[in-house]
Amino acid sequence: xxxxxxxxxxxxxxxxxFAGARAVSYVKERRMSPFVLWEFRAGGSFxxxxxSAFRQTKQRFTCNPVVGSARLCEMRVTxxxxxxxxxxxxxxxxxxxxxLPDSASPAMREESRRVAAEWNLIRxxxxxxxxxxxxxxxxxxxxxxxxxxxxLMRKGGHGSTPVLVTLTDVAGLxxxxxSAPLAPVTLGMNQxxxxxxxxxxxxxxxxxxxxxxxxxASDGANQTxxxxxxxxxxxxxxxxxxxxxxxxKPEPREDFTPSLLALLxxxxxxxxxxxxxxxxxxxxxxxSTGRTERVHLNRSESGETPEDGVVFAVQFPGRLAVxxxxxxxxxxxxxxxxxxxxxxxxxxxxxxxxxAHRVAVDADAIASDISxxxxxxxxxxxxxxxxxxxxxxxxxxxxxxxxxxxxAIILDDPPRTTGxxxxxxxxxxxxxxxxxxxxxxxxxxxxxxxxxSTLEQYKWGFATRTFVVPVDxxxxxxxxxxxxxxx
Amino acid sequence: xxxxxxxxxxxxxxxxxxxxAAPLLLASCRDEEAKARERLVGSYERVLDGGEKGQWHVxxxxxxxxxxxxxxxxxxxxxxxxxxxxxxxxxxxxxxxTLILRSLVQPGGMxxxxxxxxxxxxxxxxxxxxxxxxxxxxEETYIRVR
Numbered sequence: 001x002x003x004x005x006x007x008x009x010x011x012x013x014x015x016x017x018f019a020g021a022r023a024v025s026y027v028k029e030r031r032m033s034p035f036v037l038w039e040f041r042a043g044g045s046f047x048x049x050x051x052s053a054f055r056q057t058k059q060r061f062t063c064n065p066v067v068g069s070a071r072l073c074e075m076r077v078t079x080x081x082x083x084x085x086x087x088x089x090x091x092x093x094x095x096x097x098x099x100l101p102d103s104a105s106p107a108m109r110e111e112s113r114r115v116a117a118e119w120n121l122i123r124x125x126x127x128x129x130x131x132x133x134x135x136x137x138x139x140x141x142x143x144x145x146x147x148x149x150x151x152l153m154r155k156g157g158h159g160s161t162p163v164l165v166t167l168t169d170v171a172g173l174x175x176x177x178x179s180a181p182l183a184p185v186t187l188g189m190n191q192x193x194x195x196x197x198x199x200x201x202x203x204x205x206x207x208x209x210x211x212x213x214x215x216x217a218s219d220g221a222n223q224t225x226x227x228x229x230x231x232x233x234x235x236x237x238x239x240x241x242x243x244x245x246x247x248x249k250p251e252p253r254e255d256f257t258p259s260l261l262a263l264l265x266x267x268x269x270x271x272x273x274x275x276x277x278x279x280x281x282x283x284x285x286x287x288s289t290g291r292t293e294r295v296h297l298n299r300s301e302s303g304e305t306p307e308d309g310v311v312f313a314v315q316f317p318g319r320l321a322v323x324x325x326x327x328x329x330x331x332x333x334x335x336x337x338x339x340x341x342x343x344x345x346x347x348x349x350x351x352x353x354x355x356a357h358r359v360a361v362d363a364d365a366i367a368s369d370i371s372x373x374x375x376x377x378x379x380x381x382x383x384x385x386x387x388x389x390x391x392x393x394x395x396x397x398x399x400x401x402x403x404x405x406x407x408a409i410i411l412d413d414p415p416r417t418t419g420x421x422x423x424x425x426x427x428x429x430x431x432x433x434x435x436x437x438x439x440x441x442x443x444x445x446x447x448x449x450x451x452x453s454t455l456e457q458y459k460w461g462f463a464t465r466t467f468v469v470p471v472d473x474x475x476x477x478x479x480x481x482x483x484x485x486x487x
Numbered sequence: 488x489x490x491x492x493x494x495x496x497x498x499x500x501x502x503x504x505x506x507x508a509a510p511l512l513l514a515s516c517r518d519e520e521a522k523a524r525e526r527l528v529g530s531y532e533r534v535l536d537g538g539e540k541g542q543w544h545v546x547x548x549x550x551x552x553x554x555x556x557x558x559x560x561x562x563x564x565x566x567x568x569x570x571x572x573x574x575x576x577x578x579x580x581x582x583x584x585t586l587i588l589r590s591l592v593q594p595g596g597m598x599x600x601x602x603x604x605x606x607x608x609x610x611x612x613x614x615x616x617x618x619x620x621x622x623x624x625x626e627e628t629y630i631r632v633r
Binding site for chain 2: 106110111114117133
């Protein structure tokens with residue numbers, strides 16, 4: 001082979017390497033958003049972005065899991081002061097980049113003008129005028145011709161300076177959004193995407209809360225069977241201190257009308273045999289031995305008369321305090337129960353007691369506390385009249401203790417709990433000061449379990465998890481099993 | 488001898504290619520700026536009305552010319568009558584979406600920068616002014632005169 005031939009081959013190799021490098025660079029470029037904010041763009045590699053950001057700021061991103069393996073990484077920057085947020089997918093690709101400036105500095109105002117002008121050269125942005133009268137908020141959106149990349153500037157509060165700049169990998173965001181049942185609302189609550197863009201049919205945060213919090217008990221798809229009382233239940237708690245009756249104040253009572261008090265005075269001996277109600281500065285129950293114990297009786301939100309029948313939430317605060325203290329102490333041998341109850345009572349037309357029933361809302365929890373009782377007439381949604389009871393049930397596991405807020409459905413005559421829906425959880429690991437908490441939604445019913453999804457709120461934002469909790473032999477979802485997992 | 492001739496001819500080839508490529512690259516950059524200049528050419532106005540009862544009215548007209556020159560005139564109407572301020576002029580360059588004006592009246596002064604946003608020129612000098620003086624000079628926009 002002649003030297004000229006070798007030279008030609010070397011030259012060819014150099015040209016091929018150069019062309020190859022250009023081709024790789026072109027392909028990489030095609031996989032990244034044309035919309036650039038300084039060095040940030042969607043579609044790129046997060047480790048590369050992180051290294052570059054560290055070189056310039058000497059800071060590292062703080063990352064937290066948001067949905068599955070996707071995480072939200074944040075860093076405060078000082079050039080134009082503000083917060084950089086990056087949604088990173090499970091393959092370490094940048095799906096969303098956001099910048100939230102702290103204030104309306106001249107630098108941010110001028111940078112946003114320049115950036116918007118550059119984006120307009122790629123494709124003209126579409127501005128939306130404020131949708132509320134008097135609102136100064138406005139949004140300009142850009143989308144690449146192939147629809148794969150989006151950008152957004154939201155103004156409002158900072159005058160003509162954006163309060164939020166967002167770059168989005170549209171397909172990447174859609175993938176994360178479809179990866180978990182509550183992923184769309186979680187992304188929306190984190191303001192990483194606009195709820196209307198995620199195909200949820202939901203546009204407002206209040207609607208999100210509606211889907212995860214309010215009114216779910218009326219939908220049978222959310223209800224789970226009520227657990228039966230354990231074969232060997234814990235003993236009932238006893239107040240640790242005497243609870244003498246305090247004398248009533250001279251002023252008229254504000255908690256109950258005379259007719260309701262008369263109903264209670266008749267209903268208590270019937271529902272709690274051997275006991276009677278004592279009216280003092282509050283309410284007490286006195287048992288057959290003469291021992292008194294303070295009782296809280298809270299009536300349902302609806303204003304039924306004694307002749308219609310009234311529902312009261314019954315709680316013994318002394319017992320509850322003992323149960324909660326022992327649960328926090330974490331010595332299982334000393335656990336005792338303090339269940340909340342409902343008292344259904346009705347009078348006849350002549351004022352005599354027609355009926356009185358006690359209903360335990362949760363036979364499984366260590367302690368329970370009713371926060372609200374609502375009565376509903378029969379309607380297309382409810383085949384028969386029902387009471388919905390919102391209560392917090394406390395449980396202990398080996399590693400943690402905490403509570404589940406449930407909404408239980410009470411039906412039938414005599415009344416009984418027919419189903420319940422988990423609403424919220426709070427879990428505190430033993431020895432840790434901070435509790436984890438969030439909303440819970442039933443999102444599936446695989447064989448042998450119930451799929452739950454959480455919407456958890458942290459200082460940095462919201463996260464969702466989805467997991468399956470095995471049901472007990474009767475098919476009931478137990479609160480302790482929900483809290484038995486690490487959040 | 489023949490090898491050295493070949494090497495020399497290759498070197499010539501590479502030099503020639505570089506010599507041809509460099510102007511092409513420069514030309515492509517210049518072409519971009521020339522196209523941007525063509526799009527920009529025209530007159531842009533800024534109107535200010537002030538005083539409690541509209542006691543003064545100022546119209547500034549910034550004219551961008553195809554030869555890279557600019558001219559700014561200022562016409563004021565106040566209670567004392569109408570007057571024209573001395574005009575300012577100079578040369579301009581366009582870098583991406585940034586328009587840079589250099590003044591011939593104040594040759595050593597800071598260049599004025601504007602962001603070209605369609606038919607609007609947005610003042611882009613507030614950042615520097617703020618850094619130097621601590622004051623925000625606010626927004627100043629010129630709108631194309633059709």
